[in-house]
Amino acid sequence: MEQRKAAIKEKFANEEYPIHIIGRHLSVTDAMKSYAVDKLKKIERFGVRVIEATIVMDIQKLVHTVDFILNVNNTKIKVSGRTDTMYASIDQALGKLESKLRRYHKRLSEHHAKGVKATSMNVNVLEGPPTPYLDDINDQIEEENLKQREEELKPRKVISHETLPMRTLSQEEAIMKLELSGDQFFIYKSEADQKVKVIYRREDGNYGVIEPE
Numbered sequence: 001m002e003q004r005k006a007a008i009k010e011k012f013a014n015e016e017y018p019i020h021i022i023g024r025h026l027s028v029t030d031a032m033k034s035y036a037v038d039k040l041k042k043i044e045r046f047g048v049r050v051i052e053a054t055i056v057m058d059i060q061k062l063v064h065t066v067d068f069i070l071n072v073n074n075t076k077i078k079v080s081g082r083t084d085t086m087y088a089s090i091d092q093a094l095g096k097l098e099s100k101l102r103r104y105h106k107r108l109s110e111h112h113a114k115g116v117k118a119t120s121m122n123v124n125v126l127e128g129p130p131t132p133y134l135d136d137i138n139d140q141i142e143e144e145n146l147k148q149r150e151e152e153l154k155p156r157k158v159i160s161h162e163t164l165p166m167r168t169l170s171q172e173e174a175i176m177k178l179e180l181s182g183d184q185f186f187i188y189k190s191e192a193d194q195k196v197k198v199i200y201r202r203e204d205g206n207y208g209v210i211e212p213e
Helices: 030-046 088-114 136-142 144-152 170-181
Strands: 008-013 016-024 050-062 063-070 074-083 120-128 158-169 185-190 198-203 205-212
Touching: 016 030, 030 050, 030 088, 063 088, 074 088, 074 170, 088 170, 158 170, 170 185, 170 198, 170 205
Parallel strands: 016 050, 158 185
Antiparallel strands: 008 016, 050 063, 063 074, 120 158, 185 198, 198 205
């Protein structure tokens, strides 16, 4: 099943930070771009420092999805909206973003002013499956022939190597970053004992912390 990835990618050079817009399985219209950017500008009232923003719009099986991925005060924040129209999805995602910013506004400001220490951490990026949504895999398996299924299920390969900062954080700050990012886990160096730890989301909704030996 062929996909059109990153069909559109534009950079909006506004007063403070670039905004990248990516369209998947659709042509992003100027009206969509303007609507998303105008909505995003409303978070300026929170006084946070946005370094960069990426907006990803996608349509699959009549579900309109939009992801906002922001670098705010050097903290990744990701929110998503999924409805039957792109404009409603934008509204839904921005509502979630404003909710997160209201909740963590004070902590984000304090965290930025604190001047968090960081060390470099190497990250290998593995090639992912062709479809971006796990809930589409079963449908895709039924539709594809055996050769295509084998292609999807074969071991993935490393496609890039990156070096990312591993920051020294308190446990509360690590939890905040994990919640804001929407990721499944977060690696950090503990401010209390200077040990590398991995905090992750449990299936019961709570968090677990792994302390490698």
